[in-house]
Amino acid sequence: MKLAVISDLHLGAGDLADGFGHDDGEFLRFLSFLEKNFERVILLGDIWETLQSRRLGSAREELALARAMHPEIAKRFERPQYHYVHGNHDIVAGVLGVPDELAFQADGVRLLFTHGHQNDALHTRRRWLTDLGVWLGGWIRRVGLGAFYRLCAKIDEMRGGLSEDGARCAFQQWAVGEATRREFDIVVTGHTHLAARSEHGSRLFLNSGSCSEGNLSFLSLDTRRGDYAVNCGY
Numbered sequence: 001m002k003l004a005v006i007s008d009l010h011l012g013a014g015d016l017a018d019g020f021g022h023d024d025g026e027f028l029r030f031l032s033f034l035e036k037n038f039e040r041v042i043l044l045g046d047i048w049e050t051l052q053s054r055r056l057g058s059a060r061e062e063l064a065l066a067r068a069m070h071p072e073i074a075k076r077f078e079r080p081q082y083h084y085v086h087g088n089h090d091i092v093a094g095v096l097g098v099p100d101e102l103a104f105q106a107d108g109v110r111l112l113f114t115h116g117h118q119n120d121a122l123h124t125r126r127r128w129l130t131d132l133g134v135w136l137g138g139w140i141r142r143v144g145l146g147a148f149y150r151l152c153a154k155i156d157e158m159r160g161g162l163s164e165d166g167a168r169c170a171f172q173q174w175a176v177g178e179a180t181r182r183e184f185d186i187v188v189t190g191h192t193h194l195a196a197r198s199e200h201g202s203r204l205f206l207n208s209g210s211c212s213e214g215n216l217s218f219l220s221l222d223t224r225r226g227d228y229a230v231n232c233g234y
Contacts, residue, residue: 001039001040001106001107001221001222001223001224002037002038002039002040002220002221002222002223002224003038003039003040003041003042003106003219003220003221003222003223004034004037004038004040004041004042004218004219004220004221005041005042005044005113005188005190005206005208005218005219005221006034006041006042006043006044006208006211006217006218006219007043007044007045007046007047007087007115007190007191007208007209007210007211008045008046008087008190008191008193008208008209008210008211008212009046009047009048009210009211009212010046010048010049010089010212011047011048011049011066011069011070011073012048012049012052012062012066012069013049013053013062013065013066013068013069014065014069015054015142016141016142016144017049017052017138017139017141017142018049018066018069019049019141019212019213020049020070020212020213021212021213021214021215022211022214022216024070024072024073027073027211028072028073028076030216030234031073031076033234034218034234035079035081038220039081040081040082040083041081041082041083042082042083042085042102042113042188043077043082043083043084043085044085044087044113044114044115044188044189044190044208045085045086045087045088045089045090045115045116045117045190045191046087046088046089046090046115046190046191047077047084047086047087047090047093048062048063048066048067048089048090048093049062049066049089049090050062050063050066050089050090050091050092051088051089051131051134051135051138052089052134052135052137052138052139052141053135053138054138056132056135059091059092060092063090063092063093083102084098085098085099085100085101085102085113085114085115086098086099086100086115087115087116087117087190087191088115088117088120088130088191089134100114100115100118101113101114102114103182103184106223107223107224108223109185109186109223109226110183110184110185110186111184111185111186111187111188111221111223112178112179112182112184112186112187112188113188113189114175114178114187114188114189115189115190115191116171116175116189116190116191116192116207117191119170119171119174119175119191137149162192162194164194164196166196166198166199166200166205169196169198171189171191171192172196172198172200172205175187175189175205176200176203176205179203179205180203184203185202185203185204186203186204186205186206186221186228187203187204187205187206188206188207188208188219188221189205189206189207189208190207190208190209190210191207192207193209193210193212194207194209195207195208195209195210195217195219195230195232196209196230197228197229197230204228206219206221206228206230207219207230208230209230209232215232216232216233216234217230217231217232218231218234219231
């Protein structure tokens with residue numbers, strides 16, 4: 001099976017807190033490329049930005065506004081070729097029936113797709129605090145303090161023990177641990193915005209990177225040929 005994975009688009013309501021950074025028409029051409037070359041396209045979380053709303057605690061309203069701002073993309077994602085797994089910035093989609101993981105077997109390969117926010121103890125134990133921090137981050141961007149926002153994001157990255165080096169990355173160790181415990185061959189995540197491919201013994205860790213801020217990072221998986229790659233652009 002040939003699969004493509006994209007994540008962390010952060011499609012928002014069109015103001016300065018909308019971190020998507022693409023022309024919608026150009027992004028639709030990218031989606032057409034994926035549709036033509038892959039049997040399934042996995043949307044691996046944080047597709048919509050619902051936490052950086054103007055009013056705290058209005059995720060459903062913000063989801064509707066974001067979809068209205070990007071109507072053709074929203075319509076495209078409704079096609080049966082797309083499979084949507086929610087993340088933490090679009091966790092409201094879980095209430096509406098979107099799963100928090102996808103697991104299946106193809107050509108004898110066992111695959112687990114999960115956004116990865118479940119690894120963050122602060123999120124799982126004090127979700128209200130992380131949601132508040134994200135909301136404040138939206139207002140930091142709205143008032144034009146983008147550089148300060150990026151600094152805060154870097155500090156949070158360090159807090160999470162993130163690294164492109166699989167031997168030192170706490171996030172990768174968690175994901176591979178989940179794959180090992182549940183007997184999956186490949187674990188695929190998003191969340192970190194750090195595209196990665198790393199072998200951990202008999203397990204393979206993949207991260208789709210981000211399609212926000214004008215980036216076009218995606219994974220290509222071919223379970224028939226055993227080819228698994230990180231791609232930047234198309």
